[in-house]
Amino acid sequence: MTDSKLLLEAKELSRFFGDTLAVNNVSFNIKQGEVLGFLGPNGAGKSTTMRMLTGNLAPDNGQIIINGIDLLDNPKQAKACIGYLPETPPLYKEHTVTEFLQFCARLNGIAKKQQKTAVNNVIERCGLTDVSKRLIANLSKGFQQRVGIAQAIIHAPAVVILDEPTSGLDPIQIREIRQLIRDIANEHSVILSTHILPEVQMLCDRVQIISKGQLLFNDSLQMLTEQMQSTAILVGFSQPIDTQALNAINGVNNVEKIDEQHFRLSYLPEQNPTQALLKNAVENNWPLTSLMPEQHSLEDVFMKIIREEDAHV
Structure with a gap:
């Protein structure tokens, strides 16, 4: 793995909703093997930025390059390099875990011969073996979140984007999901959008702070930690x-x-x-x-x- 390989570049992103400027000229990048914490209060522009990065929302200005591919010029190719877990996991709850992940494998264009292996791999990686035959609707929120992460990584994307992945979970579930995110970061670059500060300290290499659509801080966790030193x-x-x-x-x-x-x-x-x-x-x-x-x-x-x-x- 080459640590210096640039997997995502966001250049001067802006987005309006009517007259409201939700994201204002935001630029950043993420390298291979990094976990980037995207911090900000509710309404700061985090989710809007995540939606632009994943191609679910077009920026009014700016450029997004995923693994060397321009998202606006070649959306299908670029999106194939992204795994995304929105704040509310996109689950078909009437399916079993295995059925849903088989559907996700087909949706992500995984070759038919490799689909079974891909499904089995994410079931094992995400700790879903014991519940693989159960209906998603009957799973706890923690296990549903695991299924959401599994669908985000099933196609081995270059960049995994997780929007509030531990929202609404109990302390035991939070600890388990954090461990899973750490494991994922060994093979993928991860952008973690959250307002939970301890999560950033535990999981992230770099930190960005956004407020009112503006990027206020973009540096290593070490630099942020230095600001925490006693004065x-x-x-x-x-x-x-x-x-x-x-x-x-x-x-x-x-x-x-x-x-x-x-x-x-x-x-x-x-x-x-x-x-x-x-x-x-x-x-x-x-x-x-x-x-x-x-x-x-x-x-x-x-x-x-x-x-x-x-x-x-």
């Missing part, structure tokens, strides 16, 4: 401490007084003042009772990026 420490003392004395500590660039004995000390990431604070506490006999880095959650960073963009509008 403040919370300190407590058993008696009041002079704020000016804390401000004078090397590395501290702001002191927020929580109450007479508790403070938030802000600093630049490369200037952690913890050691200087401890030294000052010993030298000045400050009765230090607590010292804790203030960690930023992914949710904090997500909301910060959204708020910064709102402030610019």
Whole structure:
């Protein structure tokens, strides 16, 4: 597998619904073997973008290239390289699992001699062996979601697009589906559209954040994680401490007084003042009772990026 092979390119995608600009000049790409997390609040433009990428909705502007094939110029060839699970899985519930997947194999143009093998492979990969002869209507939502993923990968597409794949599942089902997505990513490139932040941390290599149709962040999960690093420490003392004395500590660039004995000390990431604070506490006999880095959650960073963009509008 060549890590650097580009499997999907979206260039300057825009889409209007009437006078409403739902997606505004969005560009990104995904390489072979990557899991790309597509994050955003409800109504941000995630599903509209997913529908454009899969050819279910034409962009008003822009270009989509799947595995080197222009989606608008050669839709049939390009779509053959895509596997798609919409938020509501497209299932014929009166079929058994095997019957439905046989239909999907034919629909995806898999050669007749290879259809049985393709169906058996996805049944095994998606953990559907024990329910393969049951009607889809009688399966739990978790198993129905597995069937939805199976139909998306049955033709071994280059890119698999999953729109809210764990929506409405219980915690056990969510864990099982996440494991399945990780397994799929070993052989396919995956775009995961979600508003569930822990899902991104667990599954994704790269992250995109979209809000009000605009792409606000497009970088590696590592870069997003770096923004989660602590830039403040919370300190407590058993008696009041002079704020000016804390401000004078090397590395501290702001002191927020929580109450007479508790403070938030802000600093630049490369200037952690913890050691200087401890030294000052010993030298000045400050009765230090607590010292804790203030960690930023992914949710904090997500909301910060959204708020910064709102402030610019």
